Structures are given as C-alpha cells and as structure tokens.
Amino acid sequence: xxxxxxxxxxxxxxxxxxxxxxxxxxxxxxxxxxxxxxxxxxxxxxxxxxxxxxxxxxxxxxxxxxxxxxxxxxxxxxxxxxxxxxxxxxxxxxxxxxxxxxxxxxxxxxxxxxxxxxxxxxxxxxxxxxxxxxxxxxxxxxxxxxxxxxxxxxxxxxxxxxx
Amino acid sequence: xxxxxxxxxxxxxxxxxxxxxxxxxxxxxxxxxxxxxxxxxxxxxxxxxxxxxxxxxxxxxxxxxxxxxxxxxxxxxxxxxxxxxxxxxxxxxxxxxxxxxxxxxxxxxxxxxxxxxxxxxxxxxxxxxxxxxxxxxxxxxxxxxxxxxxxxxxxxxxxxxxx
Amino acid sequence: xxxxxxxxxxxxxxxxxxxxxxxxxxxxxxxxxxxxxxxxxxxxxxxxxxxxxxxxxxxxxxxxxxxxxxxxxxxxxxxxxxxxxxxxxxxxxxxxxxxxxxxxxxxxxxxxxxxxxxxxxxxxxxxxxxxxxxxxxxxxxxxxxxxxxxxxxxxxxxxxxxx
Amino acid sequence: xxxxxxxxxxxxxxxxxxxxxxxxxxxxxxxxxxxxxxxxxxxxxxxxxxxxxxxxxxxxxxxxxxxxxxxxxxxxxxxxxxxxxxxxxxxxxxxxxxxxxxxxxxxxxxxxxxxxxxxxxxxxxxxxxxxxxxxxxxxxxxxxxxxxxxxxxxxxxxxxxxx
Numbered sequence: 001x002x003x004x005x006x007x008x009x010x011x012x013x014x015x016x017x018x019x020x021x022x023x024x025x026x027x028x029x030x031x032x033x034x035x036x037x038x039x040x041x042x043x044x045x046x047x048x049x050x051x052x053x054x055x056x057x058x059x060x061x062x063x064x065x066x067x068x069x070x071x072x073x074x075x076x077x078x079x080x081x082x083x084x085x086x087x088x089x090x091x092x093x094x095x096x097x098x099x100x101x102x103x104x105x106x107x108x109x110x111x112x113x114x115x116x117x118x119x120x121x122x123x124x125x126x127x128x129x130x131x132x133x134x135x136x137x138x139x140x141x142x143x144x145x146x147x148x149x150x151x152x153x154x155x156x157x158x159x160x161x162x163x
Numbered sequence: 164x165x166x167x168x169x170x171x172x173x174x175x176x177x178x179x180x181x182x183x184x185x186x187x188x189x190x191x192x193x194x195x196x197x198x199x200x201x202x203x204x205x206x207x208x209x210x211x212x213x214x215x216x217x218x219x220x221x222x223x224x225x226x227x228x229x230x231x232x233x234x235x236x237x238x239x240x241x242x243x244x245x246x247x248x249x250x251x252x253x254x255x256x257x258x259x260x261x262x263x264x265x266x267x268x269x270x271x272x273x274x275x276x277x278x279x280x281x282x283x284x285x286x287x288x289x290x291x292x293x294x295x296x297x298x299x300x301x302x303x304x305x306x307x308x309x310x311x312x313x314x315x316x317x318x319x320x321x322x323x324x325x326x
Numbered sequence: 327x328x329x330x331x332x333x334x335x336x337x338x339x340x341x342x343x344x345x346x347x348x349x350x351x352x353x354x355x356x357x358x359x360x361x362x363x364x365x366x367x368x369x370x371x372x373x374x375x376x377x378x379x380x381x382x383x384x385x386x387x388x389x390x391x392x393x394x395x396x397x398x399x400x401x402x403x404x405x406x407x408x409x410x411x412x413x414x415x416x417x418x419x420x421x422x423x424x425x426x427x428x429x430x431x432x433x434x435x436x437x438x439x440x441x442x443x444x445x446x447x448x449x450x451x452x453x454x455x456x457x458x459x460x461x462x463x464x465x466x467x468x469x470x471x472x473x474x475x476x477x478x479x480x481x482x483x484x485x486x487x488x489x
Numbered sequence: 490x491x492x493x494x495x496x497x498x499x500x501x502x503x504x505x506x507x508x509x510x511x512x513x514x515x516x517x518x519x520x521x522x523x524x525x526x527x528x529x530x531x532x533x534x535x536x537x538x539x540x541x542x543x544x545x546x547x548x549x550x551x552x553x554x555x556x557x558x559x560x561x562x563x564x565x566x567x568x569x570x571x572x573x574x575x576x577x578x579x580x581x582x583x584x585x586x587x588x589x590x591x592x593x594x595x596x597x598x599x600x601x602x603x604x605x606x607x608x609x610x611x612x613x614x615x616x617x618x619x620x621x622x623x624x625x626x627x628x629x630x631x632x633x634x635x636x637x638x639x640x641x642x643x644x645x646x647x648x649x650x651x652x
Contacts, residue, residue: 041322
C-alpha cells in the first residue's frame with residue numbers, strides 16, 4: 001500500500017461526452033477526468049494523458065497499439081484507463097501483453113457532465129483496484145471488478161456481465 | 164474475482180448530512196448510499212445496513228462494538244463502511260480484530276447531497292478495494308488506499324495522510 | 327398578483343434531451359419539467375401538458391397549430407412553454423394570435439439532465455414573467471425577457487439577441 | 490422590455506451556505522450567485538454587490554438600512570436581492586420606501602451548492618420579475634410572486650404563503 005503514483009490515460013468514450021447546442025449534437029471533448037479527481041480531493045500523485053478522443057466503436061487497431069505502447073513505456077506501474085464501453089473488453093485484451101503493471105479500464109454509461117452519472121463512482125473504483133489488485137488487466141464497471149477476458153458488455157441491458 | 168456480495172454498513176458522518184431549513188442547521192438523515200449505488204448502475208449484489216446515525220465525534224465505544232459485532236456475524240466477507248472522517252481511523256483499528264474479511268472504511272469531506280462531493284468517488288473506491296484487496300481493514304480516502312493503523316486525518320488540511 | 331395557476335406546455339427540445347448508451351445517442355424523452363418544479367419547491371398550482379416531443383427543427387406547421395389551440399382553449403391565462411431554441415421565435419410569433427393570456431416561451435442550451443444547465447434558471451424566469459407581465463407573448467432566455475417578434479437566436483454564438 | 494441592466498445585491502442566507510469539514514459546520518461564504526448566472530448563460534448586463542454575509546436571523550436594523558441605501562443610490566432601476574428566508578419579508582417592507590425601482594427579493598430553502606436546490610429557479614424567477622413587473626417590492630419564492638407586505642414565511646412548512 002505504498003502511495004504509488006497513478007497514470008490515468010483517457011481515450012474518449014461516453015464518459016467525456018458533452019453537448020453542443022450549435023450543432024444540436026453530442027461530441028467528445030476535453031476530458032473531465034481532472035475535474036472529477038479534483039472534486040474527489042485526490043491527493044495521491046497522478047498524471048493524466050490523452051491517448052485518443054473518440055467513440056470506442058471508432059477505435060482502430062492503431063489506436064489500441066498506441067495505447068498499449070503508452071502504458072508499457074510509462075514509469076507508473078498503476079494505471080487507470082478511461083474508455084468507451086462498447087469496445088472496452090477488446091482493448092483490455094490487447095493490454096494483457098503488458099506485464100508487471102496493474103491496469104484498470106473503466107468508463108461510464110452516462111456522460112460525466114450529467115447530474116446523475118456513474119462516472120465518479122467508476123473512476124473511484126478504478127483507483128481502488130489499481131492500488132489493491134495484483135498486476136494484470138481489469139475492468140471496473142457496474143460496481144464490479146472483472147478480469148480481462150472474463151467479461152462482456154450486454155449491450156441490450158447496458159451492463160457488463162461475466163462470461 | 165468471483166462476484167461476492169458486498170455488505171455496506173452506514174454509521175452517519177458528513178457523507179449523509181442534509182440541511183434543514185426549518186432549523187437552519189445540518190443533520191444526518193436517512194442514508195444516501197442506496198441512491199449513490201443506483202446512480203452508479205451497480206449490479207453486483209449488495210445489502211445496506213444502518214449501524215448508527217451520528218457525527219463520528221459522537222460515536223461511543225458501544226457504537227464501535229456494535230459495528231464490530233454486526234460485521235463479524237454478517238455472512239458477507241466483503242464489507243464497506245461509511246463513516247464520519249473524524250474518528251474513522253479509530254473505528255478501523257477496532258475492526259482489526261475481525262479476521263477473514265476485507266473491510267474498507269470510507270466517507271466524505273463534503274455531503275453527498277452537494278453538487279460537488281467526494282462521496283461517489285470514495286464509495287466507488289471502497290467497492291473496488293473490497294473486491295481486490297487481501298483480508299484486512301483499509302481506509303479509502305483522498306484517492307488513496309491506506310491500511311488501518313497506518314493513517315491519520317490531518318484535520319487542519321482536511322485530508323488523510325500516512326503515519 | 328393573485329396566485330393564478332400556471333399551465334406548462336412541453337414541446338421537446340434540448341431541455342428534455344437524455345442520453346442513451348445502448349444507442350450512443352441523444353434523444354428527447356419524458357419531460358424533466360415536473361422534476362425541476364419539485365426541486366424548486368413550487369407550491370403555486372400548476373399543470374404540465376405535453377404538446378409534442380421533438381427537436382424544434384423538426385416541428386411542423388401542424389405542431390405549431392396544435393400548440394396554439396391547446397393554449398387557446400386551456401382555462402389558464404398564465405402559460406409557460408418549454409421549446410427547442412432553434413425555432414422558438416417562430417412558434418412565439420404563431421402564438422401572438424392568442425389574446426388575453428401571458429405566454430412565456432423558454433428552453434435551454436444544455437439539457438436539464440446536465441449538472442450545469444441553464445434549464446432551472448430559465449424555467450424560473452418564465453414562471454416569474456408569466457405572473458408579472460401584461461398579456462402577450464414573451465421569450466425568456468439568457469437572463470433576458472424579450473417580446474415575441476423582437477428577438478432572434480444567434481446560432482453561431484448560441485444566444486438570443488434583440489432585433 | 491429594454492434590456493435594462495440588473496443589480497444583484499447579496500446579503501447571505503441559506504442560498505450561500507457552504508459546509509466546512511474542518512469545523513463540521515455550515516457557514517455562509519463567498520456568494521455563488523455569479524456562478525449561477527454564468528451557468529444560466531446570462532448575457533443581460535448585471536452587477537453583483539455584497540451588502541452583508543450572514544444568517545437573516547442575525548441581520549440588524551443597521552444591515553437593513555445599509556441595504557436600503559445601497560439600492561436607493563444605485564444607478565440600476567431593476568434590482569434582485571438574495572436574502573435568507575427567515576426575515577426576507579421584513580427586509581422587503583423596509584425597501585418599500587424606495588420609489589421608481591422594481592426590487593425582487595429571493596433566496597433558497599436548500600443551499601445553492603446542493604445538487605438539488607431551489608436556488609437557480611428562484612434566481613431566474615427574480616430576474617424575470619425584475620424585468621416584467623411595475624416598480625415596487627416583490628418576493629419570489631416557491632414558484633410564486635408576492636407583493637411585499639402580502640406574504641409571510643410558514644416556518645413549520647418551510648414555504649411562503651399569502652397573508
């Protein structure tokens with residue numbers, strides 16, 4: 001339980017969606033993660049890096065490889081990744097080739113900018129798992145911690161379930 | 164990472180403070196924990212029990228003993244305790260006599276009813292640690308996971324620090 | 327300043343937009359107006375009716391005529407209309423044929439479900455104008471009260487301005 | 490309906506209450522009014538002045554006289570006053586000696602910092618009345634506009650009612 005610094009990598013997804021009246025549409029914009037961590041009074045050292053900024057359905061193999069390299073070469077061994085929910089499990093599997101790090105993917109079913117969103121709870125859960133779990137890749141969603149490769153998103157029900 | 168059910172025990176504290184205009188004062192009322200877990204879309208089985216409902220400065224040895232017994236005899240091995248921050252470390256030490264359970268205490272520096280509160284992040288962090296850490300007693304505050312006995316509240320700065 | 331009951335007519339628009347993860351998109355759903363009025367502790371008698379539920383760019387002449395008839399035949403003389411911002415001024419002009427009623431149109435540039443939205447302020451402004459202004463049709467947006475026919479939306483800047 | 494600038498005078502009260510963990514208590518601090526007006530996208534010219542910063546039960550005759558003078562000598566003819574609810578009606582009566590200005594008092598039953606507060610709605614209502622009503626002194630609370638001298642706070646029920 002040494003206070004190891006945490007690297008937070010943002011990739012886009014619903015958690016960072018905003019609404020633009022001029023376009024009457026939703027877009028992913030500058031991450032709200034730093035704001036959420038400030039509201040949570042986080043004093044543990046952390047660093048936020050943006051790896052991509054898109055819907056996870058639009059993430060390419062190149063995006064995933066770039067994410068993998070960014071995490072592999074970072075000095076931190078405790079990593080939180082914010083990610084769109086639709087391909088979160090796919091990215092988790094790509095990250096399994098990294099050894100010696102505890103990597104936790106999380107996101108949100110409702111944008112963090114909503115008054116009622118799962119974003120702050122999920123980000124907190126990821127911070128807890130990143131500090132407590134053995135090295136490996138995890139997904140923290142719906143109040144539950146899953147190992148990469150043992151979880152899928154039930155799109156119809158809008159939730160993550162074990163496989 | 165089996166989906167073990169979580170027992171959430173509420174004891175009062177700032178996290179559950181509300182404001183009553185008729186009295187022009189702050190009081191601890193019915194817990195908001197269930198509401199926070201609903202907003203977080205938690206599908207992991209959980210159960211919420213109220214052990215006490217007071218400022219943690221007003222908690223007595225009897226309150227702590229009752230809390231200890233409630234957790235010890237519960238069927239769940241994963242436990243989250245919401246607690247006032249002023250004597251959270253003291254209660255954590257009392258709970259160390261319980262073996263074979265992962266117990267995580269958390270709370271908030273701002274009431275959960277505030278638009279900006281550390282409550283949802285902290286509750287999420289506790290859910291993550293309860294599922295990931297070895298049996299023992301932990302405190303999850305300020306984005307950091309501490310072992311019971313290795314943390315104190317720095318009241319002047321309003322944050323938890325290692326000792 | 328008799329406590330005249332207020333009729334609130336909802337027509338859709340950004341104020342009532344929600345986000346649906348399963349579709350990764352924004353949609354207009356059941357109105358949040360009743361919830362906003364409850365949070366505001368409104369004790370003045372009011373009634374909420376849905377006239378349409380769409381983007382204001384999709385409103386047809388029939389939708390506007392239906393809105394006009396609904397308001398004309400209602401017993402209330404104080405009326406608030408929630409409306410999408412893109413064609414709010416157009417609907418306001420259609421409603422000018424109704425005499426003897428104070429009708430106030432308002433809406434929001436950010437969905438009411440956002441933590442930071444102009445929706446509650448705007449709805450409050452409309453309630454204030456409906457009770458205070460002479461019969462006629464008004465638009466209440468950006469903290470300002472405009473007469474129908476004397477206002478346009480500056481789409482690039484996302485605000486209402488006098489003409 | 491010329492866009493007359495609005496003077497907002499803050500006096501303290503529940504609307505501006507914050508919570509301080511270090512003291513485990515509620516205090517009135519720097520006003521949130523400017524933040525509320527920014528969230529509401531107010532483009533009408535306005536100016537915010539602090540006249541006092543206390544519970545309205547602690548307001549003295551001197552505080553009320555100072556408030557009256559501040560408003561009387563201000564260049565603006567449209568004035569919004571944020572005020573604690575317990576003596577709002579009393580201050581309203583003192584302000585009735587000012588002629589030629591539309592003065593609207595409002596406040597909140599729950600602090601503006603709460604996720605669910607009547608503050609933004611009430612402030613919007615006051616802005617609407619300040620621009621629409623004839624010169625005089627008004628109270629805008631509970632979705633209703635009252636004339637000074639014709640309203641009292643029903644403390645038990647936590648709402649304003651006609652007398």
